[in-house]
Amino acid sequence: MTMQTNSEDLQRQSLSGLFWATCRREYLLSFRRKSDLVNPLIFFLMVATLFPLGVSPEPGFLAQLAPGVVWVAALLSTLLSMDALFRSDYEDGSLEQLLLSPQPLFLVVLAKVLAHWSVTGLALTVMAPLLGLMLFLPAEGMPGLMLSLLLGTPTLSLVGAIGAALTVGLRKGGVLISLLVLPLYIPVLIFGSSAVQAAVTGLPLGGYLALLGALLALALGLAPLAISAALRISMSS
Amino acid sequence: MPDQLLTVQNLFCERDDRVLFNRLGFSVAPGEIIQIEGQNGSGKTTLMRILSGLSRHYEGDIFWRGEPVEQVRDDFCRDLLYFGHQAGVKAVLTPQENLRWYAALSPAINAADIDHALEQVGLRGFEDVPCHSLSAGQNRRVSLARLYLSKAPLWILDEPFTAIDKKGVAAKEALLLRHAQRGGSVILTTHHELGIRGPVRKINLDQCAGTST
Structure with missing residues (x-):
């Protein structure tokens, strides 16, 4: 009995270890390739x-x-950065190792997307008030802008990663990602920018944020599975 | 036959309307080294990708320890070390960082052995150098260090000796032989003449092609 709990403990430990090891690796990769890191932010600005x-x-x-x-700028700069998510792993063979690992693939994928989001989506969210100022967004709108981006950009990253995984085996996947993913981005864009508009006019924005949260919950639950399946299909050709 | 590690029956694969192999069948027993031979384009890499489970474009049956491999995928992945055409080495990471992530992917590996493994492949002193400033051969060696870390019984190695010098090849051959003597199995493709005096069996894909049957 104790043996069993021990091995379960060990397994849990190795799973969270895997999650953090993947996050750490992604941060190292993006901070050593600074151009990939600042590209979406410069585009946004x-x-x-x-x-x-x-x-x-x-x-x-x-x-x-x-x-x-x-919101449109945030959406497009997220989309711009999506193509690189699995591309280098595909080209140097790391993706093969990832798929053949006995560890659950969706966990690694989730760690990769979250790490990617925190250097794109989160950074965009932090930068957004500056853009708001440049475009004369009234001060009442700022909290709505930040909150809606905070809830909306992870959904954009998760959904975009499905497109990236489906097109990673193709030589010119970038254009195809936009075609695949843009229709799915539209609800996020509508609720996101409506939330900001509501905040500016002083209307309650709870409803919009709840909808964005619901979309995020859905994406968080389902997208890692879809990304894993898409990666297997892409690699199998 | 449960005493066989891997059994392949009636394997058929076609690529761009060209039959690569047809009715290919063989089995791998513990302690065996199998060298897949064939000219360029004969489907060696395709076969390796099929055997490892990366590619599903085939017809036929693959059994792992007597069970269909699709049903025991998790056990199979735990017991497999795959060394592909691309080394799986990130250029901006150091050898140590590369292997540490690999250790997180395979729970059986002890991360404390990484330094020792790097020393074994002759990369001592290069642990903290980013891989893009290492030579092509050294990059392959980073990936080959996984062989020293692995506890998996089945090794599938696709051209493991590319860009490796003579001394390195001899060391790897000795490692393969030791792995076989411990009861592990190796399936590999290489254009090198293997210097292993031991249980090496050769399978020639040119004879399995659809055109010659």
Whole structure:
């Protein structure tokens, strides 16, 4: 009996060890390849810089557009970074080792996506108030913007990873990811930017945040399984 | 036959309308080293990927310890070490970091042995050097260090000696022989003439191709 609990303990330990080892590896990888790290953030910032130049620098007009522009920019820069998620693992053979490991694949995949999110989505969320300021978003809108991005960007990463896993075996997968994944991004975009708009006009935003949370819960539960299956299909060809 | 580790029956694989092998059958007993031979493009890597479970594009049956491999996938993965065409080494990580992640993937491996394994493959002093500043052969050696760490009975090695110098090849051959003497099995492809004096069996894929049957 005690033997059994011991081995169960050991297994749990090795599973959480695997989770953290994968996170650690992903952080090391992204901090040693700094260009991949800053690319989405620069893109995010560039959209906000160019937008007033292209449309109109008038504060009232920009404030109206701000929720949508920040959200679209966040969505596109997440999408931009998605292609690299499994690409290098595929090219150097790490992905084969991952698939042949006796450890549960969805756990490694979840760790990879969460690590990826914390250097893209979370960083975008932290940067968002700056963009809000640049686009004259009223101060009342800031909490709504941060909260909606905090709940919405992990969903974008999880769903985007399904597309990345499906297209990793193709040479030009980048375009295909956008086609596969964009329709699934639309609900997140609608509820996200609506939450910001509600916050600006002083309406309650609990409902929007609850919907974003529900989408996140759904993605957190189902996406790792879909990503694992997609990786197996991609590798099997 | 439960005393066989791996049994392959009636294996058929076709790629781009070309039959790579047809009615291929063999079994691997504990302590056996099997060398898959064949010219370039004869399907050696494809066969290795099928045997390891990466590729499902085949017809036929594969049994692991007498059970269909699909049903005992977890046990099979635990008992398998696969060394693929790409070494699975991350260029921006150091050899130590690469192997540490590998140890997390295979719970049977003791992470404390990593330094010893790196010493065995001649990478002592390079533990903390990023792999992109190592040579091609040294990168392969980082991956080959897994052979010293592994406790898995079945090794599937696809061209393990590419870019390895003569002395390194001799050391690896001795390692393969030791693994076989301990009751493990090895399936490997290589264009090197194996210098192992022992239980090496050769399977030639050129004779299994659809065109010659």
